[in-house]
Amino acid sequence: MPTKDHMPYRQPAKADKNKSFTHLKWNKWNTITRISDYVVLDVETTGLKPGTDKIIEIGMVKVSDGKPCDEFSSFVNPEMSIPTRITKITGITNEDMATAPVFSSLASQIVSFLGDSLILGHNVGFDLSFLVPALESCGICPSFTCLDTCALAKKAFPELPNHKLDTLIGALSLSDGQTHRALDDVYCTLGLFNKICEKYPDSPLLNAVYSCCTPIESFSFSPVEQPLAGKQLFLTGTFTFPYSAAKKLISAAGGLVTYNLSDQTDYLVYGFQDTQVEDPARYEAALATAHEMQTQGHRIQLINEIQLLKTCGVSFY
Secondary structure, three states: OOOHHHOOOEOOOOOOOOOOEEEEOOOOHHHHHHOOOEEEEEEEEOOOOEOOEOEEEEEEEEEEOOEEEEEEEEEOEOOOOOOHHHHHHHOOOOHHHOOOOEHHHOHHHHHHHHOOOEEEEOOHHHHHHHHHHHHHOOOOOOOEEEEEHHHHHHHHOOOOOOOOHHHHHHHHOOOOOOOOOHHHHHHHHHHHHHHHHHHHHHOHHHHHHOOOOOOOOOEOOOOOOOOOOOOEEEEEOOOOOOHHHHHHHHHHOOOEEEOOOOOOOOEEEEOOOHHHOOOHHHHHHHHHHHHHHHHOOOOOEEEEHHHHHHHHOEOOO
């Protein structure tokens, strides 16, 4: 775990109704490079609905001083039939469940393995939305702290079309073997986290951006250049820095922030904090509208907050 001097700020994820786990939020992005002890977790399930669907496999790897030191993996008998579509994805069959233990017989081992470690996972809220109720059904009331590599990957690799684990595995060559099995995906997630940590020592701009409340005070372009001169921009989503700072930046760069998408809009700029959007339907509708406008030949471009900053040449140093 991080030392007290380097402990990141903790804030419950707004989207999490379950209070048994807390997502970490960094007030200094490079704090992630100081985390050396944690457990990487992945579960496979019969479907996507906690409370209805059940865990069929769990995989965990314990990391100490940055290196894997122990692992745990087991099938879990869900006491229900595994849907064919899940078997096609994971390769796990009903026959595999014939000798698999039920969750209650594994609960104490799982809790012992996790201890009070930071839990790392890809879309880890999904995994915990299954694991926490399963433990509670065994009379165990856990309180976990977790870190989502999906959220980190969105910031680290904004150029990718999406940040599903499969996409990241291919783009970053994280595996050449089986995926959608718990332990295999755990090691891919560990590899992803290491790739993210490796990237930031040489990325001062991104490092500054992810100091979430860093005010944008200076720019590397002159008023004469104005890289956004005459451009109209529409902002959506939740940014890692305040909207007021984005508007100030755009205005200084010669652009105009508008409050409606139209055929005059040059850029739709979206934030990375899409799991914390106050009005997700409006956010998704804006992206869908912009994509439709592109297919109809409109000039609108979709860029993320990092691309906006790079276009404007923000200087933090």
